[in-house]
Amino acid sequence: MILADKKILLGVTGSIAAYKAILILRQLKSAGADVTVMMTASAKRFVTPLTFKVLSNKEVYSDLFGQEEGLPHLSLLEGCDLILIAPATANFINKMASGIADDLLSSLLLSARVPILVAPAMDSDMWKNPIVQKGISILRETGIRIIEPESGLLASGKEGEGRLASEDGIFEEVCRRLNIKRDLAGKVIIVTAGPTREPVDPVRFLSNRSSGKMGYAIAIAARDRGARVILISGITNLPKPEKVEFISAPTTHEMREAVLRHLPEASILIMAAAVADYRPKKPNLKKLKRSGSSLSIEMEETEDILEEIGKRNTKTILVGFAAETDEVINNAVMKLRKKNLDLIVANDITLEGGGFESDTNIAVIIDREGSVQELPLMHKRDLAQIILERVMALKERDTANT
Numbered sequence: 001m002i003l004a005d006k007k008i009l010l011g012v013t014g015s016i017a018a019y020k021a022i023l024i025l026r027q028l029k030s031a032g033a034d035v036t037v038m039m040t041a042s043a044k045r046f047v048t049p050l051t052f053k054v055l056s057n058k059e060v061y062s063d064l065f066g067q068e069e070g071l072p073h074l075s076l077l078e079g080c081d082l083i084l085i086a087p088a089t090a091n092f093i094n095k096m097a098s099g100i101a102d103d104l105l106s107s108l109l110l111s112a113r114v115p116i117l118v119a120p121a122m123d124s125d126m127w128k129n130p131i132v133q134k135g136i137s138i139l140r141e142t143g144i145r146i147i148e149p150e151s152g153l154l155a156s157g158k159e160g161e162g163r164l165a166s167e168d169g170i171f172e173e174v175c176r177r178l179n180i181k182r183d184l185a186g187k188v189i190i191v192t193a194g195p196t197r198e199p200v201d202p203v204r205f206l207s208n209r210s211s212g213k214m215g216y217a218i219a220i221a222a223r224d225r226g227a228r229v230i231l232i233s234g235i236t237n238l239p240k241p242e243k244v245e246f247i248s249a250p251t252t253h254e255m256r257e258a259v260l261r262h263l264p265e266a267s268i269l270i271m272a273a274a275v276a277d278y279r280p281k282k283p284n285l286k287k288l289k290r291s292g293s294s295l296s297i298e299m300e301e302t303e304d305i306l307e308e309i310g311k312r313n314t315k316t317i318l319v320g321f322a323a324e325t326d327e328v329i330n331n332a333v334m335k336l337r338k339k340n341l342d343l344i345v346a347n348d349i350t351l352e353g354g355g356f357e358s359d360t361n362i363a364v365i366i367d368r369e370g371s372v373q374e375l376p377l378m379h380k381r382d383l384a385q386i387i388l389e390r391v392m393a394l395k396e397r398d399t400a401n402t
């Protein structure tokens with residue numbers, strides 16, 4: 001999670017766009033940030049503090065004198081990495097520019113020594129008003145970063161400049177100010193995740209113990225680093241990650257179709273799904289009943305999605321996974337060569353902390369040039385970041401060689 005360990009104060013002021021601060025909060029939270037919300041009195045007329053309290057899982061602050069601790073305008077700044085005012089009203093911008101400190105948020109800003117981002121939202125005439133523009137210039141001169149409002153339909157029904165910048169644009173600016181990498185911006189990545197289910201009859205299926213956690217962690221990490229992510233997933237118990245394109249593909253056949261359909265758009269394919277190798281050849285159309293004797297089910301090989309794509313020799317970077325019980329490195333190298341992969345992430349599922357359902361993994365990453373990187377036990381979130389680093393290094397090498 002790229003904003004893990006980052007402490008952000010989100011100031012919300014009294015604009016009609018205040019509801020968008022809810023989406024901004026969710027995006028920051030889902031990237032791992034610790035977000036404290038502060039509201040002006042006017043902002044509370046638009047959205048209730050309760051909404052922010054529940055979504056941030058923290059107290060919401062707005063009263064300079066109503067807090068139990070003595071100096072909230074100072075204590076809230078402790079450990080803070082960045083302050084984001086979104087949306088910022090014309091009134092609040094002018095207050096900031098004049099150094100007025102007549103409520104909690106404006107008082108706190110005068111003491112702040114961390115980066116401050118201001119995302120204005122207002123009617124276009126208000127935005128064009130020379131006093132507001134003067135205020136904006138003063139803020140810029142003092143090092144405050146203005147996230148320019150967009151043009152479009154305004155709350156008044158008129159078209160013009162003044163709409164709050166998009167949540168993605170604001171998120172990107174936050175990352176930039178915190179020096180967080182957005183090295184996947186502009187890239188399309190397909191990630192497959194979870195187990196496949198191969199039907200035996202209308203109620204039963206053959207599957208495996210994959211939880212999908214590794215693939216979902218990669219999808220989230222790639223999204224946070226700016227990629228457009230297409231997550232093609234078998235059935236899991238995990239919540240659909242926000243802001244990724246989600247395609248449900250319960251069977252190997254459906255997963256293959258979805259991957260091939262989207263492959264032309266993608267420059268990176270990461271196949272973290274645990275795809276079945278075999279499926280019942282003729283699933284029973286009706287539920288199988290007890291017959292008093294043993295039952296044999298004839299199985300056929302499923303399509304090998306990675307091998308098929310590897311043979312096409314596309315420019316897409318191909319990453320496979322190998323869950324092994326023995327000879328981990330040898331088996332992984334064989335799979336990498338056979339399927340013409342660029343990178344393979346192998347793990348010994350018999351090791352404690354390295355199995356299917358766990359939040360952690362103990363992996364070995366091998367690339368097409370044969371370099372072997374043995375990694376210690378780590379959270380799948382951290383492994384996801386390392387895999388993406390390795391993918392980007394390969395992509396850079398490819399670009400340098402063309």
Ligand SMILES: Cc1cc2nc3c(=O)[nH]c(=O)nc-3n(C[C@H](O)[C@H](O)[C@H](O)COP(=O)(O)O)c2cc1C
Nearest residue numbers: 013014015016017040042043089090091092121122
């Ligand atoms: C329905 C409604 C919508 C408003 N929307 C905006 C807005 O988008 N931008 C703005 O600058 N002011 C807007 N205002 C005016 C502000 O709420 C007003 O200037 C207020 O004093 C701002 O207080 P604050 O800056 O302390 O939050 C709106 C007022 C109303 C009643």
